[in-house]
Amino acid sequence: MLNERKIAVIGFGSIGRTFVRLLTAKSHYIKKLAELRVVAVADSKGMVLKPSGFSDYELIKLCELPLSGLRSLPESLDLDIDLLYSEVQPDIHVELTPANYETGEPGLSNIVNAINNHAHVVTANKAPLALRFSELMDLARKNEVKIGFRSTVMGGTPLIDMLLSIRSYSVESIHGILNATTNFMLTEMHEKLIPMEEALRRAQAIGIAETDPRLDLDGWDSAAKIVILSNVVRREIKLQNVIREPLKVELSDIAECLRNNNVIKYVAALEPDGKAYVKPMKLSRRDPLAGVDGTLNAVRIGTTIGEITLVGKGGGRIETAHNVLDDVIGVML
Ligand SMILES: NC(=O)c1ccc[n+]([C@@H]2O[C@H](COP(=O)([O-])OP(=O)(O)OC[C@H]3O[C@@H](n4cnc5c(N)ncnc54)[C@H](OP(=O)(O)O)[C@@H]3O)[C@@H](O)[C@H]2O)c1
Known part of the structure; x- marks a missing residue:
């Protein structure tokens, strides 16, 4: 046939x-x-x-x-x-x-x-x-x-297709919120002032976190995603070279951020010098990633002709x- x-x-x-x-x-x-x-x-x-x-x-x-x-x-x-x-x-x-x-x-x-x-x-x-x-x-x-x-990355938003279509200019940096579970937990902590353990229980209760959430909380999932995105834009990095800082945030950190009009987000990044990491970061409220809440994902892509920000669903x-x-x-x- x-x-x-x-x-x-x-x-x-x-x-x-x-x-x-x-x-x-x-x-x-x-x-x-x-x-x-x-x-x-x-x-x-x-x-x-x-x-x-x-x-x-x-x-x-x-x-x-x-x-x-x-x-x-x-x-x-x-x-x-x-x-x-x-x-x-x-x-x-x-x-x-x-x-x-x-x-x-x-x-x-x-x-x-x-x-x-x-x-x-x-x-x-x-x-x-x-x-x-x-x-x-x-x-x-x-x-x-x-x-x-x-x-494999931001399945609910055509991110990879968009990146593959970039041919005549270069991507210099990528900063993203690429893991729905940890972003949901951080949003709950900021909005409801609950400790991280309770935020994790809520993520498990609504079925977005695994019973064993280590792949999310230790940054493996986000690290794998930043490696895939970097390779898509012809910036070859290896998973073992991504610096991973597990998500560990106290309520006192959240309170301090709120007082200073900042938020904490679990950010995966590729910097222009090739350094890649996943870590909790304090972001100013003016940062386009700061307002990305709940299970939403987002990426901010720095290119040789300007910045692209994409916000959307991850992969359910x-x-x-x-x-x-x-x-x-x-x-x-
Ligand atoms: N769930 C999501 O929303 C999502 C989103 C994006 C990407 N992904 C990725 O998609 C993949 C599948 O996710 P999932 O949620 O469907 O996982 P899942 O529900 O745990 O299913 C995994 C399946 O793989 C089978 N399996 C395990 N070892 C195998 C082997 N050696 N050979 C053949 N089959 C084997 C399991 O068999 P048994 O049934 O016998 O255990 C099960 O059928 C994962 O890599 C996940 O990270 C998932």
Whole structure:
């Protein structure tokens, strides 16, 4: 069939399932562009394969399984990415596994394997890109495939697309509020004068913070994002070179800031001299980032022809799944 593409979905949790549901909901529109067939779905415990492609009904039934539930199906196989590739030869590999900022695994090996098998890659997993951005891009170029990663930073706002479109001038600096959980917590602390532990409990209660929030509070999530943004604008920095200061703010710090008409924000930055960091910073109320509250994200980009400020949603479940689908459509056009 003309323009037929086979998709493997690796990682079938919150984003994997939302993406698959979206794919079925939009199938009428997508059919005008291409015949997309999901031929493989994998979680940490198992995988299911169907070379002819799962029907929309079968995909919805998969989404109704409990987490780690693929292995409960009689046709499931042990997770084996080599076997998956030899059995169903996907054209597009959608990587939705959890981020591990020490090793990049399992996403890193999965992505390298996909590229070496000449499959396009779409990933919401930041870790492989934060650790190996230029190597992965070089490998993709060599194998004539694309990597779509617009969901990795500020997924609810087309930031990466905007940065990729900057070609005739240079980006000198980036300052951003790139983590929704910590920004929500700081906003609660400023507005309600509650301690950080209580702000974290509120973030967990509304479902924006993980039970183990260390990736947010220790700055890993923001650091990975500033590395990806810097590499997008051709300023290569490494995750291990980003200085990370964990978020630790006392109520007395907040009170002092309020008295002086300042606010504390958890800022991720790339400076003109190449120094990159994530740290709590006192900002004047006049700073465009100072008024970015709650779960909103923002970036202030200093360029050789002026400053750009973008404020918008970060990546929630729905936004991320839409970005993944946009990238899938993008890599096949
Ligand atoms: N949630 C968001 O709003 C959001 C926004 C932007 C980016 N992201 C990124 O998107 C990715 C997915 O996020 P999520 O919220 O969907 O996470 P999640 O709900 O924890 O789902 C992760 C999935 O990956 C599976 N998995 C774990 N190890 C695996 C392995 N070795 N091989 C295959 N599958 C494996 C898990 O399997 P089990 O079900 O068996 O545990 C689960 O299905 C993460 O990298 C996250 O940082 C998420």
